[in-house]
Amino acid sequence: MTDQPVSSPSAPASQWNIPNAITVSRLVMTFMLLGLMSATDWWITAAVLFIVAAISDAVDGYLARKWNQITTLGRILDPFVDKILVGGAFIFLTAQPESGVTPWLTFAVIAREMFITGLRSMMEQQGIDFSAKLSGKLKMALQSVTAPVCLLSLSRPFLVWLGNWAPQFEILRDVLLWGTLVITVYSGVEYTWRAWVISRKSASHIQVD
Structure with a gap:
């Protein structure tokens, strides 16, 4: 027997x-x-x-940190699956005009993910920590709320159940969509600026050495 709890390897x-x-x-x-x-x-x-899948994203990250089970596979697989979940949902929603999701919004979401993924890979290959910051986490959280709201706005039985609140629900959806666009673009700019600052510092250190 050991003093280490069995539930927390x-x-x-x-x-x-x-x-x-x-x-x-x-x-x-x-x-x-x-x-x-x-x-x-x-x-x-x-x-x-979608909600269950989004919750599982928080759960696996929490357990990986709590149990010290952060692996190379997990670091690669987790963001990859997140991008398929969010990107795939927005692509399919774009084909439904009543969802409120426009092609340019979906383009912004996917373009940001592809660019930042490449940027993170480049920085980490140089041994630089480029882990997610608050804006990136807020972006994922808002996208995870917006997507199911858009899905529910396509359900006629759900809108009938809302009754007089249906127009307000659609307004909420549109506000979330605009919020998603803003935080997606902002986080992309913030990550790009951060990478630029780090690169300049690294270059100046090399010149000094």
Whole structure:
């Protein structure tokens, strides 16, 4: 016996652990979600599935830190799955005009993700910590709220259930969409500025040496 609690292992036995298993399950849920979105009249189910998938993102990250099970696989797989979940949802929503999601909004979301992913990869290859900051976390949180709201706005039974509150719900959706656009662009600019500042500092150190 040891003094280490069984529920909180100090180190991962392998790349395949519970947090990574949750991440893989989120990937499966993402494909199920996209399948539901390609059909019709499954908007409420799709919204619920998106919410569950988004919650699992917070859970796997929490468990990985708590149990000290942060792995290379998890660091690669987790953001990859997040991008498929959010990007895929917005792409499918773009095909539904009543969702409120416009092509330029989806372009902004996907372009930001692709650019920052490449930028992060470049910085980390140089041994520079380029982990997520508050704006990036807020961006993901707002996108995770906006997508299911847009899905619910496509459900006629849900809007009928809201009754007189349906117009206000659609206003809320539009506000969230604009908020998503603003925080997505802002976080992209912030990360780019941060990378530029770090690169200048690194270059100045090299010149001094």
